Amino acid sequence: METRNPRRWWILVVLCLSSLVLVVDSMALTVAVPAMTADIGASAQDTQWILDSYILVFAGLLLASGSLGDRFGRRKIMIIGLLLFGAASLAASFCATPGEVVAARIAMGVGGALIMPSTLSILITVFDETERGRAMAAWGSVSMLGLVGSPVLGGVLIDHFSWHSIFFINVPVVVLAVLAGLILMPESKGPWQKPDPLGTVLSAVGMTALIWWIIEIPQHGAFGGRSAVTLVVAGAALAGFVVWENVTPAPMAPLALFRHRNFSGGSLSLTLVQIGNGGLLLVLTQYLQFVLGYSPVKAGLAFVPLAVAALVGNGAGAKLAARTGNRLLVLTGMIVMASSFVLLTTVSPDTGFTVPAVALGLLGLGAGLAMPAAVGALMGTIAAEQAGAGSALNDTIQQAGTALGIAILGSLLSSGFAREMPAGTPEQAKRSIGGALALAHGDTALVHTARAAFTASMSTTFTVSAVGVLAAALLAALVMRDGDAKAVAAPAEEAGLTA
Secondary structure, X not given: OOOOOOOHHHHHHHHHHHHHHHHHHHHHHHHHHHHHHHHHOOOHHHHHHHHHHHHHHHHHHHHHXXXXXXXXXXXXXXXXXXXXXXXXXXXXXXXXXXXXHHHHHHHHHHHHHHHHHHHHHHHHHHOOHHHHHHHHHHHHHHHHHHHHHHHHHHHHHHHHOOXXXXXXXXXXXXXXXXXHHHHHOOOOOXXXXXXXXXXXXXXXXXXXXXXXXXXXXXXXXXXXXXXXXXHHHHHHHHHHHHHHHHHOOXXXXXXXXXXXXXXXXXXXXXXXXXXXXXXXXXXXXXXXXXXXXXXXXXXXXXXXXXXXXXXXXXXXXXXXXXXXXXXXXXXHHHHHHHHHHHHHOOOOOOOOOHHHHHHHHHHHHHHHHXXXXXXXXXXXXXXXXXXXXXXHHHHHHHHHHHHHHHHHHHHHHHHHHHHHOOOOOOHHHHHOHHHHHHHHOOOHXXXXXXXXXXXXXXXXXXXXXHHHHHHHHHHHHHHOOOOOHHHHHHHHHHOOOOO
């Protein structure tokens, strides 16, 4: 007898739309920053808060929002998140001061935190083991298209309208997702359990402090001044959270999932990949614009090989998973990703776009094979009643990995650039390639020196990325195991994760 939801593929469209709005917003904003900051008179500190306020709130509330979905209903929490995100986006499109933009971004972060865990938890409850791989691949493909297409969309909108339009474009997508969710999507929730207010506070404080510490590493160092205080707060809160979740009778986060090899291996290997990938778009976008001279729109279009190859990898991975198992796909995909970073280390000012295009194609193919397989393997270990909290736990760890990757790779890039610039170069020119080119005023020697220094420091950055992804592949190979549903269910029951 057919027990699967007949509307499940339409439900997947709603989930893809919900995830897409988060991806498009964050990537389009990076293109809009120069025009926005000039228009509203934002200082460098204002700009940092505009970018960071969202991720701080988003990462801090992920765990709490996942448990809310399990308790009160995943569709309900996702739709509330969409409405809040849409309303904040609409408000942001009328902002005229840096403070107003920061306030709107904070509200969007709250909405995003409510949306993200719900999408993945609904997906694994709607699709069974036989179709989950294909659904996961489609979900990942849409996110990848949004990642690549949003800088192009942002550039076009800014060229034809104003920076406000990158926020307003979220509104119709949110309206469509909410209407489709209300009409097509069934409600799902876990069994009722007591709230965990102490766990909620500890997780929010710990994750917010941890991400804040990571963000400030390039500017204040890892252990100096207030960074040390922030790190102590993060460590104390997260340690307290782990201890409390293991002794309370009604924990908000199923930490026992880490006893399962596929969850711990998949989640931690994905985190290492995110550390390696963290600065990719930031670094390559600067290479395309400052070294090759591309416009923002052309720079966005340059990532098309990444999207096309990712779609191919997702499609192939969905078919191969049943035959080879997730572990081999994850290992193969991550090795291909590492090879793309190795290729990027060879780039010089005279390389042009051919080598980066091939590297982006390899990266997309590897990510298309590895990422859905890793997510599918770890999500397959989560009992249905804790789908939201389990999804949020994985999302939270990966968010920390992404933030850490951006901080580490960004710091390596800026320090390496300053070190590669000749002695006696003006301080402004040593801070960034953008500063050097702005100072050049037709000085071809300084332009060539800055581009050479940037590509040299870029090579160091991508070497670290390659090492991170290879470490992820090794971890996945050693820890993850392929098994059937029965093999998955047994450890879950031992950990007390079933109803």
